Amino acid sequence: MKPYPTDLSPFPTRVRLMLYAKGIDGESVTPHGFHGDTTPKCEYEEINPMGRVPTLVLEDGTSLPESEVICEYLEDAYPNPALHPSDPADKARRALAEITTALGYLEEFIGEAEKISGSHCLGSYRRPAH
Ligand SMILES: N[C@@H](CCC(=O)N[C@@H](CS)C(=O)NCC(=O)O)C(=O)O
DSSP states (O other): OEEEOOTTOHHHHHHHHHHHHTTOOOOOOOOSSOTTOOSOSHHHHTTOTTOOSOEEEOTTSOEEESHHHHHHHHHHHOOSSOOSOOSHHHHHHHHHHHHHHHHHHHHHHHHHHHHHHTOOTTGGGSOOOO
């Protein structure tokens, strides 16, 4: 398998930690076009059309984007050592943490999209301010 991370990025780091903890050796490739590298991302976008890191490319060529999806795959494909909880309540807490993080990220993403487009049409997806 081939992971595509970049250094110092949080989402690839969670995948890197998981690979390390499970003792999986991957032939890691750092894609161009990130962190000040002005090389166009087009080559990497053939692997991950969203142009974000990380991606995990499996032996059969399947390309998995999204750190959570990759971590789920690694946990299922390499169950030892188990890194996800087995207790139902702990599983629910983990799922909640994941959803909360994803929603926070989405909110930030929508805010950036609104700034760029000058539109507030996405505002109805926001959580109410407290
Ligand atoms: N939801 C995605 C988020 C991935 C993401 O946003 N990664 C950042 C780096 S941490 C990225 O690729 N940003 C685009 C860029 O730096 O050009 C995941 O969990 O994998």
